[in-house]
Amino acid sequence: MLAWMFTDERWSAARRFLYAGALWALVAGAYDTLVWAQRVWPGLLADFPWTSHGRLVAAARDLWTFGFLSSLLVGAALRVVGQGERDGLWSEPLANLALWLWTAAQLLAVWWLGAGWTRGRPFGEAPWPIDLLRLASALLLLWVVKRTLERGAAQEPALGSLLFGFAALPVVLVLGKGLFWPFANPYAGVVDALAQSFLRGGLTWLWCAPLGAGVALYLVAAVAGRPPWAPALVGAAVVALGALAPLVAPAAFVWGPVPFWVQTVGAVAQALLLLPLVTVLTGIVRPLAGRWEAVREQPGVAFLLAGWLAVATGAAALALASLLGPSRVAHLTLWEEGARLLVTGGFAAVAAGAAYTLTPHVLGRALVSRALAWRHFWVLVGVWALSVPALLLAGLAQGATWATGTVPFAHGAQAAAPFMAVRFAGALGLLGAHGLFAWNLFLTADSGEPVPAAERELVPVTG
Amino acid sequence: MAVASWVRFALVTTVCGFAATVLLPAADPAVRAGRAAHVAPEASYGRWVYAREGCAACHTQQVRAVEGRFGMVREPQDLGQASTPAQYAGQNPALLGDLRLGPDLSHVASRIRSADELRQLLRSGRGGMPPHAYLPDRDLDALVAYLLTLR
Numbered sequence: 001m002l003a004w005m006f007t008d009e010r011w012s013a014a015r016r017f018l019y020a021g022a023l024w025a026l027v028a029g030a031y032d033t034l035v036w037a038q039r040v041w042p043g044l045l046a047d048f049p050w051t052s053h054g055r056l057v058a059a060a061r062d063l064w065t066f067g068f069l070s071s072l073l074v075g076a077a078l079r080v081v082g083q084g085e086r087d088g089l090w091s092e093p094l095a096n097l098a099l100w101l102w103t104a105a106q107l108l109a110v111w112w113l114g115a116g117w118t119r120g121r122p123f124g125e126a127p128w129p130i131d132l133l134r135l136a137s138a139l140l141l142l143w144v145v146k147r148t149l150e151r152g153a154a155q156e157p158a159l160g161s162l163l164f165g166f167a168a169l170p171v172v173l174v175l176g177k178g179l180f181w182p183f184a185n186p187y188a189g190v191v192d193a194l195a196q197s198f199l200r201g202g203l204t205w206l207w208c209a210p211l212g213a214g215v216a217l218y219l220v221a222a223v224a225g226r227p228p229w230a231p232a233l234v235g236a237a238v239v240a241l242g243a244l245a246p247l248v249a250p251a252a253f254v255w256g257p258v259p260f261w262v263q264t265v266g267a268v269a270q271a272l273l274l275l276p277l278v279t280v281l282t283g284i285v286r287p288l289a290g291r292w293e294a295v296r297e298q299p300g301v302a303f304l305l306a307g308w309l310a311v312a313t314g315a316a317a318l319a320l321a322s323l324l325g326p327s328r329v330a331h332l333t334l335w336e337e338g339a340r341l342l343v344t345g346g347f348a349a350v351a352a353g354a355a356y357t358l359t360p361h362v363l364g365r366a367l368v369s370r371a372l373a374w375r376h377f378w379v380l381v382g383v384w385a386l387s388v389p390a391l392l393l394a395g396l397a398q399g400a401t402w403a404t405g406t407v408p409f410a411h412g413a414q415a416a417a418p419f420m421a422v423r424f425a426g427a428l429g430l431l432g433a434h435g436l437f438a439w440n441l442f443l444t445a446d447s448g449e450p451v452p453a454a455e456r457e458l459v460p461v462t463g
Numbered sequence: 464m465a466v467a468s469w470v471r472f473a474l475v476t477t478v479c480g481f482a483a484t485v486l487l488p489a490a491d492p493a494v495r496a497g498r499a500a501h502v503a504p505e506a507s508y509g510r511w512v513y514a515r516e517g518c519a520a521c522h523t524q525q526v527r528a529v530e531g532r533f534g535m536v537r538e539p540q541d542l543g544q545a546s547t548p549a550q551y552a553g554q555n556p557a558l559l560g561d562l563r564l565g566p567d568l569s570h571v572a573s574r575i576r577s578a579d580e581l582r583q584l585l586r587s588g589r590g591g592m593p594p595h596a597y598l599p600d601r602d603l604d605a606l607v608a609y610l611l612t613l614r
Contacts, residue, residue, distance in 0.1 A: 038593060039564065046593040053593050054517020120514025121556040149466070160466035164473050171474060175481050185555050190494050190548045192557040194485040206477060235469055242473030246480030250488075252561050255527035257546035259491040265484055328529050332563045398563070402534060409536045409566045413591050416564075 013095030017075030024067030029431035031060035036424040076354035090147035105133035157234040158218035165210030172202035197249040205245035229286035237279035299373035303353025314342030335395025365448030387426030394419030499553025509609025523560035543570030
């Protein structure tokens with residue numbers, strides 16, 4: 001049993017992280033669907049503490065970030081960093097240990113958050129044993145990735161971005177959740193609110209974004225068979241991401257109860273964050289210039305492109321909501337939910353795209369059905385096309401109602417109800433899309449056409 | 464510059480950014496002016512129930528400067544005064560929230576003064592709020608006691 005768990009088989013950790021990500025995608029999708037169903041039918045399953053709305057929201061956030069997105073992105077990143085002259089990961093058994101710790105933390109999170117054991121901090125709900133398990137796993141992954149990259153001359157910005165992501169996660173967990181004093185929350189008052197916002201922003205912009213950027217930049221260049229575009233500029237974009245992401249935290253409190261100078265820093269940083277994101281997007285698009293057939297042939301590449309486009313668009317919508325004028329009607333409303341759906345959905349698309357692209361390189365088998373992958377893609381695009389405008393409009397309706405100061409709150413809530421029904425339909429669509437993804441991945445693992453050994457390598461990006 | 468060097472540089476900027484936007488505000492006079500209010504044990508437990516049940520997922524506790532004395536929940540201007548950094552002193556965890564699917568609760572006790580009405584509202588739900596009939600009486604009473612402190 002232990003030999004199987006901590007095997008040194010090449011790419012075993014990457015493969016298992018991808019499998020885990022596909023399974024967590026289903027669970028996260030189911031939780032998300034239940035959350036939105038309860039927003040449409042408030043009485044649904046409300047008699048049971050485990051399925052009460054507040055607990056479901058906490059579990060869904062945790063599952064979406066740590067279970068689904070993180071597992072897939074880590075799996076893809078581990079495959080990419082071990083490529084070429086680095087000859088696999090420095091230690092597969094340690095990477096597998098990280099996988100089991102991560103998975104144990106996720107199982108505990110679903111159980112304990114459902115049971116009501118929580119830190120009570122929005123976006124930092126998971127209790128301290130889960131945090132410590134995740135921190136241990138993150139440090140192991142950082143160690144494995146760092147030692148692996150030391151095996152070769154890793155000068156590509158994509159690999160630097162991945163290393164930064166793995167290094168930033170422990171920092172985000174320790175500072176955002178106060179793990180330097182793990183048994184109780186060391187923050188209080190407005191500082192705690194800002195730390196919560198830092199944690200939320202950090203998990204998005206310091207963890208998912210560098211990993212998503214690294215795998216997308218590397219894989220698109222590898223598929224196109226071209227050197228990466230402007231490595232120095234993309235490297236500078238990753239540094240800018242690291243500098244700006246923590247400054248974004250106060251943007252959640254524009255016009256709110258934090259000192260005005262902090263609000264200003266947050267709003268400016270939220271706008272400036274677009275620069276590194278657009279630079280990364282450009283770095284993904286440019287190697288494909290003149291080789292757009294790669295997008296048609298590889299659905300994974302279409303996911304990577306669409307995912308980053310969604311991330312940049314969502315970040316722009318968040319930046320708009322942080323400006324003093326628009327924030328009057330957009331802040332605290334469903335507008336921000338719509339923007340965040342684009343950001344997290346964008347990273348979900350990047351994660352799925354990386355998994356599709358890496359299938360032959362991790363599983364050693366060709367993807368069973370490209371048609372299913374395309375269906376997944378179009379369902380995802382359809383969900384964005386319906387749900388995001390619905391949430392943005394609902395947010396504006398809410399904000400406009402509040403701004404009049406003459407309409408009862410309940411009327412604004414009623415105005416938003418039809419839009420939330422559309423978002424519920426979108427959640428169902430996402431769950432279906434996750435089902436297509438998991439089905440395709442596991443079918444490939446079971447009965448995909450084996451790929452010759454020579455084709456299992458990713459073409460190293462040079463230049 | 465080698466990859467490891469700029470990754471280190473990026474990490475240093477991250478930590479500095481955290482210090483500037485999370486820790487430094489603690490030294491701001493507007494934040495330091497606050498003193499943690501004494502809360503009765505039952506209300507304190509009720510605050511924990513509020514956090515545990517994820518009430519902050521739908522309810523904010525921050526009246527923004529643009530809506531203070533102006534905003535409306537049931538009647539004109541009943542949203543209450545704008546929140547200040549000082550009033551959150553000592554609150555652990557802070558429950559400002561960032562999505563307002565239900566009304567802001569900063570001054571809920573000035574709109575609903577009856578414990579029975581609150582208890583009934585929590586048990587049965589209203590509008591978009593789900594019922595919380597699963598809560599034991601002790602938790603429900605504590606939650607009501609906490610909400611009644613929000614004036």
